[in-house]
Amino acid sequence: MIHLNTYGWNDKLNQLKQESAYKALSHGRVTVVHRTCYEVISESGLHQCELTGNMMFGKSDFELPCMGDWVIFQPFDENKGIIVDMLPRERILYRKKSGTIADKQAIASYVDKAFIVQSLDDNFNIRRAERFMVQILEEKIKPILVLNKADLDFDKQKIEEHVKHIAHQMPVFFTSIHQPQTILQLREFIAKGETVVFVGSSGVGKSSLVNALCEKSVLLTSDISVSTGKGRHTSTRREMVLMDASGVLIDTPGVREFGLAIDDxxxxxxxxxxxxxxxxxxxxxxxxxxxxxxxxxxxxxxxxxxxxxxxxxxxxxxxxxxxxxxxxxxxxxxxxxxxxxxxxxxxxxxx
CATH class of the missing domain: 1.10.40.50 (Probable gtpase engc; domain 3)
Structure with missing residues (x-):
């Protein structure tokens, strides 16, 4: 039996489920989103789920389940199910949908902390960090700036000068998978049951950080490109992994554009x-x-x-x-x- 409290299930979510017309059915959390189906973790294990026709055709793309959503589903056959309802979302990380004026794209929900990952090479861009930060704060999610690949040569004083105007809004960590102490400090910042999403550009080492935090290989990684000296893009979809005796980590594909979707x-x-x-x-x-x-x-x-x-x-x-x-x-x-x-x-x- 899987204990869903390790995935963030709590009394408030249980109360929300009791208000649903489908409260007698199974519940779980979306761990992977495919084009037409969803992987949902429940007390009985992982289920491959599809949507009811009413949900699929009666909701906008933004209202459909995303990574981290809590859903109610009807199990059938072996490890399969139909999603019939979705609990109200909280703390949604989203961005403006590319090519639109006012449509939003949900990246993950029920997020407690967001690690804005940048690498200490040519990828470092304080303007991009600001953009991520303001969107994260908009949804009352705690932002953390993770400056990765700290084993490279860089001017720490210059970097700290660049980030000082946003350091009061979020902690700043210098990390490297080759410096275990820096990973330990980051791991201690993640509490049991918390959901942490990793965002940033391609090649900054998000997947490698997730593997280092989990102390095992749970996500694919790529070597440094010989021609550019930069990390290659690895993640092609959002994935959720569970840290032993700790929180939930969500890795996201690198983004070139992160449009703001702020109401204020x-x-x-x-x-x-x-x-x-x-x-x-x-x-x-x-x-x-x-x-x-x-x-x-x-x-x-x-x-x-x-x-x-x-x-x-x-x-x-x-x-x-x-x-x-x-x-x-x-x-x-x-x-x-x-x-x-x-x-x-x-x-x-x-x-």
């Missing part, structure tokens, strides 16, 4: 540690671009605020504002359409 652009000032300046502006509705009495611009001109951090803030705010505005209009259209459908149903009922 104003939250960015606090995340990037410039809210003290914004609160001192002459005008409450200051856009921090060219207004008189702008404390943010003054801080940049005086060298107190890094111009690159300021430019990143403007870029991320514009992107977040565009998404939130488009999302608002999308919800407004959906609400109007639902109202129209209800009116048509009422007319048919009265005929």
């Amino acid at each position: 652009p104003d939250s960015l000032a606090k995340m990037l540690e410039i809210s003290d300046f914004t609160e001192s502006c002459r005008f409450k509705d200051c856009e921090h671009i060219n207004e008189p009495g702008c404390a943010v611009l003054e801080a940049v001109n005086c060298g107190i605020l890094d111009p690159k951090v300021y430019e990143s803030y403007l870029k991320l705010r514009k992107e977040a504002w565009h998404f939130s505005t488009s999302e608002h209009e999308k919800r407004k259209r959906d609400k109007s359409f639902s109202k129209l459908v209800d009116e048509v149903k009422k007319r048919k009922a009265n005929l």
Whole structure:
């Protein structure tokens, strides 16, 4: 028998299940998502599950189960099942769906911590780390910056200078699979029953870190490319693995683009540690671009605020504002359409 509390099952989730019409059926957590089916871990083992027609065709892509979701399913045959319901999500890590204006793509749910992994070579990019961080904080998930491949030659003082403006929002770890003590420190940061997702670009060593944390080979890894000197992309899908006597780890494929899906652009000032300046502006509705009495611009001109951090803030705010505005209009259209459908149903009922 598998104890699902090691996968994060708790009293709150049990209460949510009792509110479902399918509470008498089995429950489990999605560990792998394939195109048309899902691997679900339950007390009786791993099941290959498909969706009911109502779920498959009655929900948007974003509403369909994703990695980490807790679902209720009807078992049949040997290790097979049909998913009939999904418990309400919490702490969802998502991003703006590529090629869309306001659609979101769910990466994982019920996430406690997110490890933003970058390698200490040409991959290091503080702007990319900021982007991941603000999206993670938006969903009340704890971000952690993991600077991997610390066995390489790098200027630690310079790196710490680059990350100081976001270090108050998240711990920073320097790690290397060739330095066991650094892995131990990271492992001690993961509590039993917690779910940790690894995000970052290709070749930064996410899969190798997962293997090192588990102290065994659970994910495929690749050697360093001879031609580029960089790590090769290994993960092609999201995978969940269980650490012995500890938490749940989710490895994700490397991403080139991570579009923001934030509903509150104003939250960015606090995340990037410039809210003290914004609160001192002459005008409450200051856009921090060219207004008189702008404390943010003054801080940049005086060298107190890094111009690159300021430019990143403007870029991320514009992107977040565009998404939130488009999302608002999308919800407004959906609400109007639902109202129209209800009116048509009422007319048919009265005929």
